[in-house]
Amino acid sequence: MFCSSSIRSLLTRNLFFSVRSLSSSSLLSNTRFNHDSKQILLHITQFSSLTRFVSPINSRSSLIASFFTRFDHTMATPSKTSVHDFTVKDAKGKDVDLSAYKGKVLLIVNVASQCGLTNSNYTELSQLYEKYKGHGFEILAFPCNQFGSQEPGSNEEIVQFACTRFKAEYPIFDKVDVNGNNAAPLYKFLKSSKGGLFGDAIKWNFSKFLVDKDGNVVDRYAPTTSPLSIEKDLKKLLGVA
CATH class of the missing domain: 3.40.30.10 (Glutaredoxin)
Structure with a gap:
């Protein structure tokens, strides 16, 4: 079984490569993606502190989903309705x-x-x-x-x-x-x-x-x-x- 530090390392590495591979995709273009590497790394660092166990099969998709949920919440401009x-x-x-x-x-x-x-x-x-x-x-x-x-x-x-x-x-x-x-x-x-x-x-x-x-x-x-x-x-x- 993986220890907490191993899981953090795995999740951080997976998230980093996933964000990099997706950076030119339509998904990120539709979420007002900020290309400032410091901002991205800040979010990665924050998420790497997760200590709960995550299934290795679902770790990447789960963490990426959490990342974009928080990223969209903190970076997106509120929609205008009037x-x-x-x-x-x-x-x-x-x-x-x-x-x-x-x-x-x-x-x-x-x-x-x-x-x-x-x-x-x-x-x-x-x-x-x-x-x-x-x-x-x-x-x-x-x-x-x-x-x-x-x-x-x-x-x-x-x-x-x-x-x-x-x-x-x-x-x-x-x-x-x-x-x-x-x-x-x-x-x-x-x-x-x-x-x-x-x-x-x-x-x-x-x-x-x-x-x-x-x-x-x-x-x-x-x-x-x-x-x-x-x-x-x-x-x-x-x-x-």
């Missing part, structure tokens, strides 16, 4: 915690200044905001230059354009990507919450997400859907007759 869980940048680069909008109905829109949909959407967004802002409604506008390069200006230029030409009183945030690897985390969440007709990707400027007072995404509208046409859905969430 729009209110996110922090974004405003047009001046300052952090804005979206939990500040708890209790409000939100319409989140990716905007552009040089799009064929710009005039109609900005005009109706301002009309909708003016009508319902006193009832707990807020519009969050996120400039994006991914569609035909139709939002090329700086944040300052974008804000001046929207506020001067269309009297936009709602907040306009930092320019973001809404698709691709560099998509803003908020937009990854929005898309995963409500997919589009032909896949999750944002199709063009002025896609719209309607969010309830608890931060849940309840509906998604195409770029060609006019803001005023969703008034009925908005009133329902606001509890306005």
Whole structure:
């Protein structure tokens, strides 16, 4: 029968080689694996102190399972389940915690200044905001230059354009990507919450997400859907007759 020190040595050695052999696998890529060798060795050292007997046949799988359970618990980022869980940048680069909008109905829109949909959407967004802002409604506008390069200006230029030409009183945030690897985390969440007709990707400027007072995404509208046409859905969430 193995002594405790022999078992510790065996488990440590097995875990080390198992982690090394799995380091490039999809399993670790999906657990936010930290490649810092010191962090890995710290976990290995902690687990090597186990003194209870483990069947030699199951020692590797059991210890690896325990390792990843603890590793995931200590290293993974908590999942986000609400729009209110996110922090974004405003047009001046300052952090804005979206939990500040708890209790409000939100319409989140990716905007552009040089799009064929710009005039109609900005005009109706301002009309909708003016009508319902006193009832707990807020519009969050996120400039994006991914569609035909139709939002090329700086944040300052974008804000001046929207506020001067269309009297936009709602907040306009930092320019973001809404698709691709560099998509803003908020937009990854929005898309995963409500997919589009032909896949999750944002199709063009002025896609719209309607969010309830608890931060849940309840509906998604195409770029060609006019803001005023969703008034009925908005009133329902606001509890306005």
